[in-house]
Amino acid sequence: MRQGCISLGQVRCDDCHRIIPYPERYLAIDEAEGTTVRLCIDCALKRGYARYKVEKGEQVLTFLEE
Ligand SMILES: [Zn+2]
16 A cells, blocks of 8 residues: 655655655555555655646646555
């Protein structure tokens, strides 16, 4: 299951390993083994798990949740 979350500042991206600062959004992915993988916006975009869409003239980030 994938879920968009807001970082409280203690979250590290499991792909590029940078700290995701508050209040940046990240994607939490529950793996089958009970572990959770966290991806920053850049890595989520890179993997196709998020995309920007334009809403009322503004770019809005959308996580593609399951
Ligand atoms: Zn990352």
